[in-house]
Amino acid sequence: MRSSIEIVKKLYSEEPAIRDMEDYTNKKLKIWETEVVSHFPIKSQILDIGCGMGREAFCLYDRGFRITAIDISEKVIEPAKKIALESKRDIEFLLTNGLDLPFESNTFDVVIIWSQTFGLLYDEDNKIHILKECSRVLKSNGIISFSGHDKKFLKAKCPQYLNENKFFPYANTDCYWEAFTTNEIIDLAQKAGFSIIECKRGIVYKEEDGSILHCVCRKGAE
Known part of the structure; x- marks a missing residue:
């Protein structure tokens, strides 16, 4: 995973990916995200x-x-910190390695x-590892929400960018x-010990944007 972290970090420190993120920074929550938020307790501490x-x-x-928000790329964390400061939003932005979470156990609600x-x-090992790390930092009965690209949609709409389960959004990169x-996402969540609340396709901002798969799970009581 360490070598792939460097591949990901490199991509998200370069102009094309940064420009795409800049275009999205001021957008509202996506439709599926808004639906998921209804599962979060009021005033939750969210990672x-x-x-x-x-x-x-x-x-x-x-x-x-x-x-509390974390990312592996300093090139995106620093602008986020600046926006938070200028807009007087009390959000902690931290630079991390993307795999091991630098937090005490039982810290977050979501x-x-x-x-x-x-x-x-x-x-798979890395996905299960981070899901178990999320379980560790979640409080008893805490909630995790995670999403992934919809293989069925990508096969139908842009197969030229899809190699088996690998979707290449940028040219000239290994990232x-x-x-x-849906079944693959559910399987990963269950292997990490989570109980599934819902796992389904969701709309981004409008139907033509395509679908995203998202899963909402609960950590068991300890």
Whole structure:
């Protein structure tokens, strides 16, 4: 995983990916994200893994949640910190390695791994590892929400960018986003010990944007 972290970090420190994130920073929550938020307890302490430039963190903060946000790329964390400071949003943005969470156990009410972040944790062992790390930092009965690209949709709409389960959104890079089926996502969550609340396809901003797969799970009581 360490070598793939460097591949991912490199991509998200370069102009094309940064420009795409800048375009999204001021957007509202996606339709499926808004639906998922209904599962979060009021004023939850939320950990946002793979926060990018902070779109989700800012939107959730504005809804009354307390946010800690992490990413592996300094090139996106620093602008997010600046926006938070200028807009007087009390959000903690931290630079991490993307796999091991630097937090005490039983710290958060909710963990989110949204956008393409989960699909950047290559290989099953790494996905289960981060899900178990999320379970560790979640409080008893805490909630995790994570998402992935819809393999069925990508096969139908843009097969030229899909190699088996690997979706290559940028040219001339070894970095890809893994794509999933609903059953694959459920299987990973259950292997990490979570109970499934829901796992389904969701709409981004409008139907023509395509679908995303997302899973909401609960940590068991300890």
